[in-house]
Amino acid sequence: xxxxxxxxxxxxxxxxxxxxxxxxxxxxxxxxxxxxxxxxxxxxxxxxxxxxxxxxxxxxxxxxxxxxxxxxxxxxxxxxxxxxxxxxxxxxxxxxxxxxxxxxxxxxxxxxxxxxxxxxxxxxxxxxxxxxxxxxxxxxxxxxxxxxxxxxxxxxxxxxxxxxxxxxxxxxxxxxxxxxxxxx
Amino acid sequence: xxxxxxxxxxxxxxxxxxxxxxxxxxxxxxxxxxxxxxxxxxxxxxxxxxxxxxxxxxxxxxxxxxxxxxxxxxxxxxxxxxxxxxxxxxxxxxxxxxxxxxxxxxxxxxxxxxxxxxxxxxxxxxxxxxxxxxxxxxxxxxxxxxxxxxxxxxxxxxxxxxxxxxxxxxxxxxxxxxxxxxxxxxxxxxxxx
Numbered sequence: 001x002x003x004x005x006x007x008x009x010x011x012x013x014x015x016x017x018x019x020x021x022x023x024x025x026x027x028x029x030x031x032x033x034x035x036x037x038x039x040x041x042x043x044x045x046x047x048x049x050x051x052x053x054x055x056x057x058x059x060x061x062x063x064x065x066x067x068x069x070x071x072x073x074x075x076x077x078x079x080x081x082x083x084x085x086x087x088x089x090x091x092x093x094x095x096x097x098x099x100x101x102x103x104x105x106x107x108x109x110x111x112x113x114x115x116x117x118x119x120x121x122x123x124x125x126x127x128x129x130x131x132x133x134x135x136x137x138x139x140x141x142x143x144x145x146x147x148x149x150x151x152x153x154x155x156x157x158x159x160x161x162x163x164x165x166x167x168x169x170x171x172x173x174x175x176x177x178x179x180x181x182x183x184x
Numbered sequence: 185x186x187x188x189x190x191x192x193x194x195x196x197x198x199x200x201x202x203x204x205x206x207x208x209x210x211x212x213x214x215x216x217x218x219x220x221x222x223x224x225x226x227x228x229x230x231x232x233x234x235x236x237x238x239x240x241x242x243x244x245x246x247x248x249x250x251x252x253x254x255x256x257x258x259x260x261x262x263x264x265x266x267x268x269x270x271x272x273x274x275x276x277x278x279x280x281x282x283x284x285x286x287x288x289x290x291x292x293x294x295x296x297x298x299x300x301x302x303x304x305x306x307x308x309x310x311x312x313x314x315x316x317x318x319x320x321x322x323x324x325x326x327x328x329x330x331x332x333x334x335x336x337x338x339x340x341x342x343x344x345x346x347x348x349x350x351x352x353x354x355x356x357x358x359x360x361x362x363x364x365x366x367x368x369x370x371x372x373x374x375x376x377x
Contacts, residue, residue: 023250
């Protein structure tokens with residue numbers, strides 16, 4: 001009976017000690033590697049743009065002329081965005097407030113027309129729809145009447161990328177663009 | 185025939201078999217799963233197999249892998265001990281086998297739940313990251329040295345069916361301990377013959 005008890009105790013000790021000591025011996029020259037696997041460093045490098053494929057976060061570039069629909073007070077602008085991350089992403093939503101660049105007058109808001117999926121390293125076109133407020137139209141009539149194109153800036157930028165929502169205030173992100181003057 | 189049935193601790197037999205089944209199942213299905221964003225990051229946790237996945241890259245921490253091996257061997261030894269005990273509950277050494285086997289699944293489940301709770305509390309206290317044990321929540325990630333940027337992620341977590349199977353195994357092993365008094369008692373009629 002005591003032999004069974006002793007055997008069970010030895011089994012308990014061996015089960016706990018052998019794997020842990022074995023792992024410590026295997027990593028005796030790299031104890032940090034015992035807790036931080038190499039994959040974590042690779043992922044961190046790739047995400048920060050320092051990996052073999054990454055080149056850092058690139059701001060979107062405006063392509064073509066923005067279109068304006070007078071009936072709905074809505075304009076649309078297209079941007080090209082290159083996904084420099086080593087992963088496929090889906091831009092589910094994008095929104096922001098639009099201000100007059102010259103007078104800092106709030107003009108309306110903008111949002112992404114539809115979600116866009118971009119494979120790693122690929123470039124896709126994002127269509128942003130913006131709606132002017134009544135006050136914005138008055139502002140255009142009084143302050144920028146002589147201009148065909150008006151400089152505006154997108155502030156309070158919020159984007160949802162594959163379930164991760166990033167919000168940037170004016171100090172971090174200002175997307176400037178030229179839009180057709182709705183009241184030329 | 186009836187005597188054979190009364191000599192077997194059925195709870196121990198079921199508990200031992202379920203414990204071994206838990207090991208096999210847990211190698212594939214985690215006990216608890218955390219998803220960040222739209223499957224951007226997944227954490228698959230169980231005492232038997234813990235790994236993390238970042239999209240297509242799956243990795244495990246070597247020290248935790250060693251602890252997983254400890255858990256596998258512990259549960260395997262427990263399951264085997266319970267199975268052996270279940271068919272010979274009246275031997276002089278049977279109580280040692282039962283004592284060795286019945287606690288381990290229960291302690292494994294308890295330590296796992298305690299470990300999860302402690303980890304989520306540490307995440308909340310140190311990183312100000314609200315990780316749910318069950319359900320979904322949005323949590324704001326701290327970004328050191330950067331002001332004006334807020335990063336909010338959707339965190340979804342939940343216990344999987346393999347966890348509840350482990351709870352059943354622990355319950356059966358506990359029931360086997362309680363049933364031991366009944367099965368280990370030699371009936372007086374049998375003693376007389």
